[in-house]
Amino acid sequence: MKITDFKLAMLNVPLVTPFKTALRTVERIENIVLIIETDTGHKGHGEAPATAVITGDTHGSIICAIKDYIMPRLIGRPVTDLNEITQIIQGALVNNLSAKAAVEIAIYDLFAQYFNTPLYKILGGGQPQLSTDITISIDYIDKMVADSVQAVEAGYEILKIKVGKDIGLDIKRIKAIYAAVKDRALLRLDANQGWTARQAVDALDILEQAGVKLDLIEQPVKGKDLQGMQYVTKRVRTPVMSDESTFGPREVIQLIQMQAADIINIKLMKTGGLSNAIKIADIAAIYDVECMIGCMLESSISVVAAAHLAVAKSHVITKIDLDGPSLCKINPVESKTCFNGPEITLSDEPGLGIKSVNNLTML
Numbered sequence: 001m002k003i004t005d006f007k008l009a010m011l012n013v014p015l016v017t018p019f020k021t022a023l024r025t026v027e028r029i030e031n032i033v034l035i036i037e038t039d040t041g042h043k044g045h046g047e048a049p050a051t052a053v054i055t056g057d058t059h060g061s062i063i064c065a066i067k068d069y070i071m072p073r074l075i076g077r078p079v080t081d082l083n084e085i086t087q088i089i090q091g092a093l094v095n096n097l098s099a100k101a102a103v104e105i106a107i108y109d110l111f112a113q114y115f116n117t118p119l120y121k122i123l124g125g126g127q128p129q130l131s132t133d134i135t136i137s138i139d140y141i142d143k144m145v146a147d148s149v150q151a152v153e154a155g156y157e158i159l160k161i162k163v164g165k166d167i168g169l170d171i172k173r174i175k176a177i178y179a180a181v182k183d184r185a186l187l188r189l190d191a192n193q194g195w196t197a198r199q200a201v202d203a204l205d206i207l208e209q210a211g212v213k214l215d216l217i218e219q220p221v222k223g224k225d226l227q228g229m230q231y232v233t234k235r236v237r238t239p240v241m242s243d244e245s246t247f248g249p250r251e252v253i254q255l256i257q258m259q260a261a262d263i264i265n266i267k268l269m270k271t272g273g274l275s276n277a278i279k280i281a282d283i284a285a286i287y288d289v290e291c292m293i294g295c296m297l298e299s300s301i302s303v304v305a306a307a308h309l310a311v312a313k314s315h316v317i318t319k320i321d322l323d324g325p326s327l328c329k330i331n332p333v334e335s336k337t338c339f340n341g342p343e344i345t346l347s348d349e350p351g352l353g354i355k356s357v358n359n360l361t362m363l
């Protein structure tokens, strides 16, 4: 099975409700989709969102990196040369991690299709069911409480509450949501770098003393502020998780050695795809550090790739934040993978099990 050609397209899917974090507000998914073609007629699918505020990647940079730097180096290669291909992808240019992720996802899709096996089995097997949390966007307190109650009534048992804009209001937001759902749902917080280290410690002290129990606090301080992450991790009882602080395996090793977080959030769009995500999961397992598998605003193309990885690495990936498809008004992907509220059930079709993708404009 040799790579012969590729197509790029823009995927456009409206969100159920605007997605609001400390960093940005988004109303629709507009992601680049890559379809890699082969001499056997098999097609591999990949996806890259332009999350410029986190990864620095824009639609223009993703298209240019795939079209001009990565894919020309892969045409003619057999997909079974997986390790050589991932080396070429990672070495084709620096940064551009979302573009690299899209290409790697499509290549792993084809690699598993070559063996006529679902990707999670190629990656090590496991039970193909996961249960994800759902994100509650940052908003007025009443709206966040109403959204939280609605999510619980829809079957979600873990809520990821966005905070990080105003520390005083954030404390009120969390207390109000906790009071409304505490017996029915576990709360995770994501400040998306919006607090200082002192603010984070003070806020978590206040919440802990008020009896608010939290599953974790994600990225309380700026991504580059590892000292700040370490300061918070040392002082609060709530587990601290890194997101914007850790992209690739080297950063994960440094963070673990500094004890600057308790948990690592792995996202394919930060690692540049599956090969580095696998390395991070293996490193974390060596150090006995738990991981979350997370996503950006992604549809079920790249989210399903992340889900296959999480199934295969469930011994270390114990927390699931793969709610991208749940936040969308429609699922543009035709496949047997099932998204039913929090439950994700992977298909046993070869590769990622993608039959076709709707809502695409070819580029």
Ligand SMILES: C[C@H](N)C(=O)N[C@H](CCC(=O)O)C(=O)O
Residues within 6 Å of the ligand: 021, 024, 051, 134, 135, 160, 190, 192, 243, 294, 295, 296, 297, 321, 322, 323, 324
């Ligand atoms: C969608 C996911 N639950 C999430 O919250 N991801 C964000 C970043 C998403 C974005 O801005 O596209 C995160 O974990 O920080």
Ligand SMILES: [Mg+2]
Residues within 6 Å of the ligand: 190, 192, 218, 219, 243, 244
């Ligand atoms: Mg985050």
